[in-house]
Amino acid sequence: MARLRSPEKRSAILDAAVLEIARDGLGATTARIAERAGVAAGTLFTYFASKEQLLNELYFELKSESYARMSVGFPHKVSLERRAWHIWSSYLDWAIEFPLKRKVSVQLKVSDLVTPETRERANAQGSALKVTIAELEERSIGRGLPAGFAGAAMSAMQDAALEFVSRQPKRRAELVERSFQVIWRALK
Amino acid sequence: MARLRSPEKRSAILDAAVLEIARDGLGATTARIAERAGVAAGTLFTYFASKEQLLNELYFELKSESYARMSVGFPHKVSLERRAWHIWSSYLDWAIEFPLKRKVSVQLKVSDLVTPETRERANAQGSALKVTIAELEERSIGRGLPAGFAGAAMSAMQDAALEFVSRQPKRRAELVERSFQVIWRALK
Amino acid sequence: MARLRSPEKRSAILDAAVLEIARDGLGATTARIAERAGVAAGTLFTYFASKEQLLNELYFELKSESYARMSVGFPHKVSLERRAWHIWSSYLDWAIEFPLKRKVSVQLKVSDLVTPETRERANAQGSALKVTIAELEERSIGRGLPAGFAGAAMSAMQDAALEFVSRQPKRRAELVERSFQVIWRALK
Amino acid sequence: MARLRSPEKRSAILDAAVLEIARDGLGATTARIAERAGVAAGTLFTYFASKEQLLNELYFELKSESYARMSVGFPHKVSLERRAWHIWSSYLDWAIEFPLKRKVSVQLKVSDLVTPETRERANAQGSALKVTIAELEERSIGRGLPAGFAGAAMSAMQDAALEFVSRQPKRRAELVERSFQVIWRALK
DNA sequence: GATGAATGAGGTTTCATTCAT
DNA sequence: TATGAATGAAACCTCATTCAT
Structure with missing residues (x-):
């Protein structure tokens, strides 16, 4: 719920989301997106409140x-x-x-x-x-x-x-x- | 002879799928589709092998x-x-x-x-x-x-x-x- | 629940059960057993009350x-x-x-x-x-x-x-x- | 650091599996095993990838x-x-x-x-x-x-x-x- | 803030059994 | 009696989200 401690991490998540959604559609999981972004599953939710x-x-x-x-x-x-x-x-x-x-x-x-x-x-x-x-x-x-x-x-x-x-x-x-x-x- | 697979039921499922997908996207659930089609959850799978x-x-x-x-x-x-x-x-x-x-x-x-x-x-x-x-x-x-x-x-x-x-x-x-x-x- | 209209069919079911259970264990399905025995799914239950x-x-x-x-x-x-x-x-x-x-x-x-x-x-x-x-x-x-x-x-x-x-x-x-x-x- | 996977929980699941399988055979359900182990149904799958x-x-x-x-x-x-x-x-x-x-x-x-x-x-x-x-x-x-x-x-x-x-x-x-x-x- | 184990609702699919034909 | 479509409970497993560390 907080914001932007690290803009790089935010970008990494968005980039990862592109790759995962391109592969799996909108059903792409937050876990995989986080993994590809190189952050923990929970971290994703400090940058984005929800999927x-x-x-x-x-x-x-x-x-x-x-x-x-x-x-x-x-x-x-x-x-x-x-x-x-x-x-x-x-x-x-x-x-x-x-x-x-x-x-x-x-x-x-x-x-x-x-x-x-x-x-x-x-x-x-x-x-x-x-x-x-x-x-x-x-x-x-x-x-x-x-x-x-x-x-x-x-x-x-x-x-x-x-x-x-x-x-x-x-x-x-x-x-x-x-x-x-x-x-x-x-x-x- | 047993009951025959009915084309009406097949159509009902397809019609229901349109309504549910229009509302919820491709994540629409088979359970809801079946329910709207007026058949049991399992019946859907006698007409279509998988979602x-x-x-x-x-x-x-x-x-x-x-x-x-x-x-x-x-x-x-x-x-x-x-x-x-x-x-x-x-x-x-x-x-x-x-x-x-x-x-x-x-x-x-x-x-x-x-x-x-x-x-x-x-x-x-x-x-x-x-x-x-x-x-x-x-x-x-x-x-x-x-x-x-x-x-x-x-x-x-x-x-x-x-x-x-x-x-x-x-x-x-x-x-x-x-x-x-x-x-x-x-x-x- | 009735009995033995056809002993051959009964045997066919038992034989089929051996093959299916050997392959899939006790989880072998009645449907597959019936199919292999050459009878309909429901017929199995006229020879055996339950699995x-x-x-x-x-x-x-x-x-x-x-x-x-x-x-x-x-x-x-x-x-x-x-x-x-x-x-x-x-x-x-x-x-x-x-x-x-x-x-x-x-x-x-x-x-x-x-x-x-x-x-x-x-x-x-x-x-x-x-x-x-x-x-x-x-x-x-x-x-x-x-x-x-x-x-x-x-x-x-x-x-x-x-x-x-x-x-x-x-x-x-x-x-x-x-x-x-x-x-x-x-x-x- | 997050919580670490606990060996106790793993053991609890294995112990619970023994009790449930002894009672119900290999068809014992993962849900019951998890319940008896005192963990959530999903938790079982963080310790074991599948049944x-x-x-x-x-x-x-x-x-x-x-x-x-x-x-x-x-x-x-x-x-x-x-x-x-x-x-x-x-x-x-x-x-x-x-x-x-x-x-x-x-x-x-x-x-x-x-x-x-x-x-x-x-x-x-x-x-x-x-x-x-x-x-x-x-x-x-x-x-x-x-x-x-x-x-x-x-x-x-x-x-x-x-x-x-x-x-x-x-x-x-x-x-x-x-x-x-x-x-x-x-x-x- | 970052981590990842924990959660449990909910998803798809299976299957023993019933019953209309 | 034989058929196989219909049923719906329940199975395994996934996943967004939370929260202890």
Whole structure:
């Protein structure tokens, strides 16, 4: 119930959780997570009050991490297409580099263990991208689609693209680009 | 002759599983599933050898059902766009009508409990749609995208669309149509 | 609860029980026994009221069978040593010929599932051998050993001998004879 | 440091197992064993990975204990007969003193739950007795009996003797001695 | 704070037995 | 009588969480 005596230990637990959940699903045990993190079973609970809380924090961290990646070097002053491309490619880079993190992120997203509050906190992280997303949204709305649809569509299409990149890693650069062309044609 | 294994009981168990998994995730207990199905705890195991097998069969059934819905009244001889529209709208109709079934289907898809064999068997069900999908595929391939990408993209975009339909049920018809326009523009 | 519509079926169940118990111990399931016997699970219970009763009857049958083997061709009018040798060798012949039956018989003997009544009924079968045993007993008693000791000692030594015969089947005849010499020297 | 695994608790579980198995056979439940040992059901599994393992360790401990008893005060430098007598009487003392332990030991020996590895480990304990046993063996081998037979014969005869001691406890000392005379006459 | 043994509710699955067919 | 699906108690074992050390 206390907090953060050692940030390294906290990170170790979260990293271990990714590996264990990737292997065993959300049923991954706290005991195994702790063991892989190199801490005792009980220690886990000094950093996270419960397994559910651990899972929520993990979701938040993963989302934060991917948003951070998209924000790095974000080109604020270029054309909408160039900015969309930045989002598209930098997210895919992250997802390709850390496939387990992405896998776990998806599992958590789909599950009911992650609370609405956590989802909201997580989404709030992407502030750097908001202007760009907003511009895309306006176009969508202009076509009668609800707010948020453009972002959801991009995200969905990225999931599809990732499937194929993971099967043909050598065509990675090409696939990332071509798939962007598809979504861009859809949204522009 | 003794009592025969009844298809109704099997269905009751599968239906109950949908409700319980929708509420509790894949951790839903066999005891509760059995109870909701109106059978004894042990009876569940005369119909499904294990919980894992139950889950696999459930995935298969849900996929079959959605494919069946798309196949009903499929217009084999109309334009590609009209056929794509049929698939688009009939799947969304099913998903909107049975939101829990779709939710559970997604949970199962993401999980590792569903074996590759089951996934393959399930996919093999959609034969009626193959010609149409194949035509869409050809276009994708023409643009340097791998086989299967068009189908995956449609499926991903449908997931996105569903989010919004569930939030604004009254705009259902409109949203289904507009979102089709988006994906069609992307793939055509 | 009824009885013996078909003696063949009864035998088939008992035979199947031997095989299953030899493999799985007394925890062998009635379902598997029935299956191996070629009858339905429920049928077993028209021949034996309960698993416990089946086990008791099985013990009785196995004992009867081994006693029967010892009684066949029993030489009533020869020397005590020759009669003891008949008992010794004919029992070992049976045990060597049906190792699973002997194994199961031992498991049952040691267990508490077999009631005193069954044990008594079973022992009562060996009437043909009584005169011989009685003569051996007298000698034992003469030496201050209690009634029954000679029989028990023979039986115990046979168990020991069987271990070795099963490991070196080729020396069977020799081992049977030598071990008899050992016990005979002890009891004569 | 956390609580350490306590040898007392381990012993308590093994002791409880003896009592429960003596009463209910190998089907004795882990829950009851734990309860009688005064620990929670789950605790049993921090000391023994599974019921099967518990049973194997129990067999080993019981064998060790009886070997230990035979080794105490073992007279290495007296005649073979005197040494054999020591083994004979000290084992019977142990078996008479702890009839349930002996009963359970027999049940385990007969069952297939005890692995060959455990049996071997258990037998390896009796090293102090090896010289004596070896001398007895030589005599047996001299008479054409296989190695190990003398030990098996003694053991078998002890089982027989125990039956009678348990029925007539008052004649204990006498029966132990007389039965030794029987086996000694057989083996000398 | 860190540890890991202890807890005990609860999970999946088995199985002897019953009973509708 | 024979069948085998149905039953539900109970078995073994797991695991999130607590707490003595």
